[in-house]
Amino acid sequence: MILTVSNLTKRFGGVVAVDHLSFEVKEKEILGIIGPNGSGKTTTLNCINGVYRSDEGVISFEKRSLQGLLPHEIAHLGIGRTFQVPKIFKKMTVVENLLAPVLDSRESDAALRQKALQLLEEVDLALLKDNLGEELSGGQQKILELTRILMFDPKMILLDEPFAGIHPLLRTKFHEMILSLHRKGTTFILVSHDLPSLYLLSSRIIVLDNGRKIAQGSAKEIQRDDAVIEAYLGA
Amino acid sequence: MMMGNLLFQAILSGILLGMIYGLIGAGLNIIYGVMRVVNFAHGEFLMIAAYMVYWFSVLYRIDPLSSLLVIIPLFFLAGMVIYHLVVPRLLKSEDPEMASFLTFYGISLVITALVLIAWGADPRGLRFPYGTPSLRMGPFYLSTGRVIHFVFSSITALALALFLYRTHLGKAIRAIIQNRDAVKIVGIDPNKISSVAFGIGLMLVGMTGALIPLTFPGITPGMGASYTLIAFVVIVLGGLGNPMGSVIGGLIFGLTENISTLFLPLALSPVISFLILILIIMVRPQGFLAGTSTGT
Numbered sequence: 001m002i003l004t005v006s007n008l009t010k011r012f013g014g015v016v017a018v019d020h021l022s023f024e025v026k027e028k029e030i031l032g033i034i035g036p037n038g039s040g041k042t043t044t045l046n047c048i049n050g051v052y053r054s055d056e057g058v059i060s061f062e063k064r065s066l067q068g069l070l071p072h073e074i075a076h077l078g079i080g081r082t083f084q085v086p087k088i089f090k091k092m093t094v095v096e097n098l099l100a101p102v103l104d105s106r107e108s109d110a111a112l113r114q115k116a117l118q119l120l121e122e123v124d125l126a127l128l129k130d131n132l133g134e135e136l137s138g139g140q141q142k143i144l145e146l147t148r149i150l151m152f153d154p155k156m157i158l159l160d161e162p163f164a165g166i167h168p169l170l171r172t173k174f175h176e177m178i179l180s181l182h183r184k185g186t187t188f189i190l191v192s193h194d195l196p197s198l199y200l201l202s203s204r205i206i207v208l209d210n211g212r213k214i215a216q217g218s219a220k221e222i223q224r225d226d227a228v229i230e231a232y233l234g235a
Numbered sequence: 236m237m238m239g240n241l242l243f244q245a246i247l248s249g250i251l252l253g254m255i256y257g258l259i260g261a262g263l264n265i266i267y268g269v270m271r272v273v274n275f276a277h278g279e280f281l282m283i284a285a286y287m288v289y290w291f292s293v294l295y296r297i298d299p300l301s302s303l304l305v306i307i308p309l310f311f312l313a314g315m316v317i318y319h320l321v322v323p324r325l326l327k328s329e330d331p332e333m334a335s336f337l338t339f340y341g342i343s344l345v346i347t348a349l350v351l352i353a354w355g356a357d358p359r360g361l362r363f364p365y366g367t368p369s370l371r372m373g374p375f376y377l378s379t380g381r382v383i384h385f386v387f388s389s390i391t392a393l394a395l396a397l398f399l400y401r402t403h404l405g406k407a408i409r410a411i412i413q414n415r416d417a418v419k420i421v422g423i424d425p426n427k428i429s430s431v432a433f434g435i436g437l438m439l440v441g442m443t444g445a446l447i448p449l450t451f452p453g454i455t456p457g458m459g460a461s462y463t464l465i466a467f468v469v470i471v472l473g474g475l476g477n478p479m480g481s482v483i484g485g486l487i488f489g490l491t492e493n494i495s496t497l498f499l500p501l502a503l504s505p506v507i508s509f510l511i512l513i514l515i516i517m518v519r520p521q522g523f524l525a526g527t528s529t530g531t
Contacts (some may be wrong), residue, residue, distance in 0.1 A: 049420060075422035089410045100410040103403050103428075152422055154521030232383035 002156060003048070004188050010043050010055035010211075019196040020057070020213035025114040025156070029176070030188040032202030034195065034222075036231060037135045040211035041191040042084070045158045048189070050074045061156070074106075080149030084161040086141040088148070090134035094125055097133055097144055098151050105152075112151075119147050123177060139166030139174075146177065161202040163194040175201060207231070238497075244375050245497055249490035250379070251385040253444060255450060257485025258388045259462055260469030261478045262439030268412035268476030272322055276343035277440055277466050278459030284444025285454045288349060289359050298364040300383070302445050303384065309442030313366040314434035318322060322433065323426065336347070343459060349457040358453035365449075380449030387446060391439070392482050399478065408432055411474050429461040440466075468512045474522025486520070 003025040010018040018040040025031045046052040048059055050071040059066045061077055068231050069077075089097050098116035105112060119172060120126040123143050128136065142162055149157060157180070163171050171194075178188060178201055192198045198205065199219035206216040209231040215222050222228050263277045284306055291297040291305070321338065328334040363380060370377045399405035411418045412429050418425055448454055460522070465488065470477075473484025490509075495507040 011418050051416075051419075070424075071419035077244070077422055081420045087414050089413045089417065091413055092406070092409060096406060099403070100406045101418070103407045103423055105403075109403075115449045148421060184270055 001025065002029075002062060004060045005044070005048070005056075006058045008047055008059060008061075009053050010040075010047055010052055016211050018047065019053075019207070021211065021213055022057075023216070025187060027187060028182065028185050028187055029204065030182055030190060030202050031193045031220075032198040032205040032210075033189060033208060034193070034198060034205060035208035038210075039208040041208055042160055043211075044208070045081065045160055045189065045191060048074075048193050049079055049158060050162065075152065075154075078153075078155035080152070080154035080157040082131065082142065082145045082149065082157070082159050082162060084164060086138075086143050086145040088133040088136075088145050089131065092133055093130050094120065094133060094136070094144060095129040098148050101148060102151055105189060116151065119150055119191055123147050124173065136168070137170075139170035142166060143174065143177070146174075150181075154186065156189070157181070158189045158191075160191050161193065162190070163192055163197050171197065240374055241497055242494070245493040246490060247375060247377060248381070249372050250486060251489070252450070253426075253486035253489025254388040254392065255446075255481065255485070256465050256469050256488050257473075257482035258439055258443050259487050260466045260481035261392070262443075263299070263463075263466040264473070264476065264478045264481045265408070265412075265432050265439070266436035266472040267470065268478065269408060270322055270326065270429050271332055272325060272433075273332055273339065274436065275336055275339040275463060276346060276459070277339075277436075278461065278463030279343045279346040280310070280437055280459075281440045281444035281447065281456070281462050282350065282456065283346065283442040285458070286354065286448045287348040288445045288448055289361060289454055290525035292361050292364070299361070299446055299449055300387075303442060304349075306441045306445045307438055307463060311434040311438040313441075314437030315430045315435070318430040322429065340495075343463070347459060348457050354456070356456060358455045360452045360454060361448045363449070368518075380446075384408075384443075384446045384450045388443070391442060395439070396479055404428075404431065415423065419483040422427035451457040468509065471522060472513055473516055477522060479499055480522055 001024045005024070005060060006022050007022045008018050009016065021040070026161050031157065033044065043052065047054045048066070050066065050069055050073070061079060064077070066074055082119045085198070092100060093210065095116050098119065099112060102112050117126065117129065120129050125140065125144060128145055133141065133144065148194070162174055166174070175197065190198060190202060202219065204216065205219060205222050207214050207222055208224070214227045214231055215225040236516060245373060259281065263274055266272055266274050288299045288302045291302045292299070309450045325331050325335045325338060329344070365379060365383065368379050369377050369517065370382060399409055407423050407428050411423070411425055418428070469481050469484040471484070471489050472487050473480030473482065491507055491511055492504050499507065
């Protein structure tokens with residue numbers, strides 16, 4: 001297992017956003033997480049990458065506890081993250097967005113720039129390399145955010161609603177990116193309301209409701225699960 | 236003809252002073268942009284640098300430009316130390332901007348009081364150490380001290396721009412100004428960048444303060460407040476969180492201040508500057524350069 005979440009609990013005042021949640025992610029797996037709004041999907045990702053500190057439970061990445069680590073330290077361990085609303089550097093050019101995070105890299109400037117340009121080429125953003133981040137469409141910004149993570153060769157990527165509000169063509173491009181990275185050995189946790197995409201990409205899916213895991217299995221299995229139908233699919 | 240000459244003279248003076256004001260603002264703007272910390276003691280740090288240069292000159296006969304060899308590293312290190320002692324605690328508060336404003340206002344009062352106790356209230360000044368105190372350019376006269384300060388400030392502004400736009404550390408500073416959350420998830424330690432940024436902010440104001448005795452004659456314990464105020468006007472004009480915009484803001488402020496003296500009593504020139512400030516806040520509150528490619 002590359003990631004183990006045991007008994008994770010996160011409260012906001014009296015609201016229990018994540019309630020004793022446990023699951024594991026295998027190496028090179030694409031794990032999908034679905035659930036109605038407010039079921040704790042994004043909070044779970046925020047606890048994994050250190051944006052939130054959990055109130056209870058243990059999260060381990062490659063058998064190392066993430067307890068007490070800050071987001072940048074967790075990123076250094078090899079966990080990348082994207083957000084529902086992409087957090088790019090809007091006043092920097094596309095290529096600068098990729099080069100800004102490489103402060104501690106031991107590679108030469110020329111090698112880093114070459115790597116950035118190569119990645120932009122692969123995701124069809126090379127022609128826009130000198131445009132400001134804010135000049136990209138919403139979908140392109142999401143692709144840029146994912147590409148930026150690739151600059152530090154993450155072992156695992158947490159994707160939060162990557163397909164929300166993007167053009168179908170870009171969605172297909174996004175699918176290809178994920179599958180290509182997966183083939184190269186990257187592990188994913190994919191949170192999405194886009195069920196067709198999630199069913200297509202995920203090898204396994206867990207379903208959350210009110211911060212609790214109510215089902216897990218393949219796409220076919222969870223589509224037949226009564227609890228899931230009641231909590232989410234039937235809604 | 237006479238009016239034309241006076242106007243040209245005012246424009247020249249405005250540009251010379253504006254670049255100096257811009258650098259003062261750039262230091263404050265880097266600190267605000269990276270940490271959202273309002274360093275209300277910015278002018279007092281400038282005042283300390285001015286006093287240091289005065290004492291270097293009086294005690295060791297070291298001229299202001301040579302003093303920079305000590306001032307630059309000292310203020311950079313002081314900035315990093317002050318950051319680690321004060322800022323992380325402020326950032327944990329519910330309203331870091333207000334908490335920092337009040338804290339640094341308190342620090343400014345403490346610095347002023349300590350300097351007053353140590354060296355008294357009498358204004359102090361340097362004998363101009365670099366030859367003739369004024370330069371003649373045709374019908375125009377320029378203060379040599381201001382020209383030296385302008386040249387130094389221009390070189391510093393250029394170096395700052397190159398640092399921010401050409402180095403990894405500079406790009407990381409610009410990145411954190413734009414999105415503090417995003418830098419964390421791509422592996423940048425915001426604490427490390429913030430301490431460097433505070434060091435740079437204080438270094439810039441220290442450099443400017445060290446040359447202030449060449450530009451304005453009197454060094455007093457109370458001089459800091461007016462420079463803090465100028466720095467705030469400049470960063471609002473140039474765009475909050477946009478260090479290089481401060482240079483433009485400084486030039487606008489310097490020109491306005493100097494040109495207004497042609498038409499108004501000297502005592503009223505700050506009024507014009509602040510009227511422009513109010514106008515900018517009403518019409519374009521994000522500043523002149525916010526939203527452009529030069530913005531951070």
